Amino acid sequence: MNGAMHGNFGIAGVQMNVSAFENNVERMGNYLRHIRGRFPWVRMVLFSELAPLGPRHHNAEPLPGPTETRLTELARETGLWLIPGSLFERVDGPDGSVVYNTMPVINPQGEIVARFRKLFPFRPYERDVAGGTEFCVFDVPGAGRFGVSICYDMWFPETTRTLAAMGAEVILHPTMTDTIDRDVELAIARASAAQNQVYFFDINGVGDGGVGRSIVCDPSGYVLHQADGGAEIVPISVDFERVRRERELGLRNLGQPLKSFRDRDCDFKVYQRESPDFPYLNTLGPLTKPD
Numbered sequence: 322m323n324g325a326m327h328g329n330f331g332i333a334g335v336q337m338n339v340s341a342f343e344n345n346v347e348r349m350g351n352y353l354r355h356i357r358g359r360f361p362w363v364r365m366v367l368f369s370e371l372a373p374l375g376p377r378h379h380n381a382e383p384l385p386g387p388t389e390t391r392l393t394e395l396a397r398e399t400g401l402w403l404i405p406g407s408l409f410e411r412v413d414g415p416d417g418s419v420v421y422n423t424m425p426v427i428n429p430q431g432e433i434v435a436r437f438r439k440l441f442p443f444r445p446y447e448r449d450v451a452g453g454t455e456f457c458v459f460d461v462p463g464a465g466r467f468g469v470s471i472c473y474d475m476w477f478p479e480t481t482r483t484l485a486a487m488g489a490e491v492i493l494h495p496t497m498t499d500t501i502d503r504d505v506e507l508a509i510a511r512a513s514a515a516q517n518q519v520y521f522f523d524i525n526g527v528g529d530g531g532v533g534r535s536i537v538c539d540p541s542g543y544v545l546h547q548a549d550g551g552a553e554i555v556p557i558s559v560d561f562e563r564v565r566r567e568r569e570l571g572l573r574n575l576g577q578p579l580k581s582f583r584d585r586d587c588d589f590k591v592y593q594r595e596s597p598d599f600p601y602l603n604t605l606g607p608l609t610k611p612d
Contacts, residue, residue: 353366368526376530456468482516485579490519491559568580
């Protein structure tokens with residue numbers, strides 16, 4: 322298998338300086354070319370949330386569109402799986418336009434194999450962005466199954482649990498965190514990896530794209546790498562057989578959380594939207610910015 326290393330699969334997270342005012346796609350292309358030459362065992366590259374065009378809604382494009390097309394050309398040129406973070410997708414309809422925060426998944430042939438719309442926009446701050454409703458996993462032949470989520474999605478453990486239940490062995494999670502709660506997200510990323518026995522790639526940007534501190538955790542909950550606050554490439558070799566072995570025998574040969582979840586005795590009524598058992602949630606007030 323081209324680029325394989327003893328059955329392992331190389332993934333490089335790119336903590337890139339993202340501009341909110343300039344197109345970042347050609348800079349991404351330079352990273353892809355550099356990674357192709359510097360780390361020939363890497364087969365997939367993951368960028369941060371909104372890396373291609375930056376975090377401004379006015380850059381929203383229909384998909385397929387010119388930016389996505391250019392990204393497919395770069396994937397085909399370099400022969401890499403490309404997860405370019407996300408970009409704002411504009412969907413025009415008879416009642417106006419709707420904007421989603423959408424992540425394309427591009428294979429080495431330059432084909433779009435999936436598009437994922439962020440489930441939980443960062444409301445009330447991420448205004449005028451609609452939430453998606455579909456979970457997304459995809460398979461890489463000869464390797465394993467990947468799940469994807471974006472930024473605030475991971476604050477809701479149901480999202481990662483759902484992807485793991487769909488068979489995801491690696492979670493690809495681009496984020497754009499430029500706020501003082503990055504330390505909390507580092508804890509969530511590690512917990513998500515351990516609770517779901519997955520590799521968890523949480524890749525943040527720098528500059529206008531975030532405060533950095535990207536993190537990659539393994540299915541035992543160990544931190545494989547935590548970046549600092551500057552631009553950085555994070556190449557990691559994923560061992561899919563290890564994921565499968567630990568899911569069978571237990572995390573560090575101890576807990577088996579996925580099997581325990583499957584064999585649980587309880588149901589979770591809190592997920593029933595109209596359940597009368599949780600009136601407290603309706604006392605919290607509207608989802609608005611604090612004064």
